[in-house]
């Protein structure tokens with residue numbers, strides 16, 4: 442059944458959620474305090490790179506099912522469901538900064554004058570639904586329900602993931618809110634898990650922490666593989682064939698990054714600690730992830746030899762993963778910062794993320810729009826992001842353009858035998 446939906450926050454998650462809900466037939470209004478973002482969206486341009494998103498925005502703007510505004514009070518006037526999809530960044534101590542969520546809750550409380558379901562999509566600590574409920578109720582204006590509806594989309598395939606998820610989890614404590622949330626998602630055929638709000642909030646952290654653990658686990662296996670002469674790619678294949686384990690998230694390399702895993706793993710560790718529980722496993726996961734970056738930097742320095750000052754390293758990939766322009770907590774950015782400390786000169790190429798990388802790395806790096814220009818006179822190439830297009834590059838030409846043919850493959854994207862046949866000195870991770 443068609444609903445009138447408001448999505449507060451038009452970032453990586455909110456924009457996708459809004460455009461996809463409009464595609465499902467709902468009337469959707471996307472809200473953001475960022476005027477530039479909203480102006481862009483109104484003209485049919487996506488503020489982020491996400492495959493298929495801009496087409497979806499345009500199609501639904503045209504059909505009159507998708508609108509954007511900077512005014513939450515205006516958007517609320519006809520809302521039946523209000524999704525909160527604002528950021529919950531990590532504080533310095535690893536805890537989750539909830540200020541944007543609280544601000545939105547207050548604004549809803551001040552302005553909502555009829556029953557609506559407030560659905561929280563931001564990743565938040567257990568107990569948030571209760572606190573949002575209290576904040577809105579303190580304005581004593583209307584009845585409402587608060588539900589927790591964690592989002593599992595992955596950047597790079599967010600549209601596909603939202604429309605065809607493995608499951609939809611809704612933490613809803615009242616039959617009325619459960620019914621409305623069922624209607625919101627009625628067109629998506631997937632298992633739907635209706636549970637209490639606290640458990641739903643925990644599902645998101647538990648899922649992300651598990652995936653991050655898988656990554657750190659295979660990275661530790663990779664480090665042992667290097668010592669005993671095994672190849673972690675082959676090992677991961679053999680391990681992943683076991684259906685109880687599966688292939689995904691068994692790619693050894695520079696470790697996880699992005700706006701979710703690092704922050705969510707730290708937040709869960711912090712939540713446990715606040716309740717007097719020392720989550721030792723997660724401590725190890727975080728430490729191993731940091732170590733992967735350090736090990737790759739060591740490898741680069743070793744390959745470059747003694748006098749490394751001023752030598753040029755060409756970095757392929759700045760985004761935290763392929764198919765996105767997001768550089769938040771990107772392993773590539775962290776490694777570049779470490780390499781700069783050793784006075785190396787850095788050239789970088791990324792198909793999508795250069796503009797965002799400039800905002801964090803500034804003039805520390807020379808940016809290129811051609812991979813071939815990036816490698817001119819470089820002593821070493823580092824593959825830092827798993828963009829598949831790096832595989833298809835003319836590596837023979839790259840070898841000729843470089844000063845010395847050294848490659849550190851931080852994502853195990855290339856084949857050692859082929860690279861060595863072309864005359865490269867090649868090192869992957871765990872191979």
Ligand SMILES: NC(=O)c1ccc[n+]([C@@H]2O[C@H](COP(=O)([O-])OP(=O)(O)OC[C@H]3O[C@@H](n4cnc5c(N)ncnc54)[C@H](O)[C@@H]3O)[C@@H](O)[C@H]2O)c1
Pocket residue numbers: 449450451452453454455472473474475478526527528529541544545562563564565592593594595596700701
């Ligand atoms: N990025 C992902 O793939 C992903 C996946 C699942 C869950 N999440 C979670 O979803 C949440 C949002 O993440 P994101 O990556 O979209 O963040 P983001 O920073 O890209 O977007 C957040 C948006 O909220 C806006 N905002 C802040 N305060 C506002 C207010 N008072 N009113 C209206 N808009 C406001 C900001 O301007 C920004 O555009 C986080 O909790 C994150 O952990 C993210």
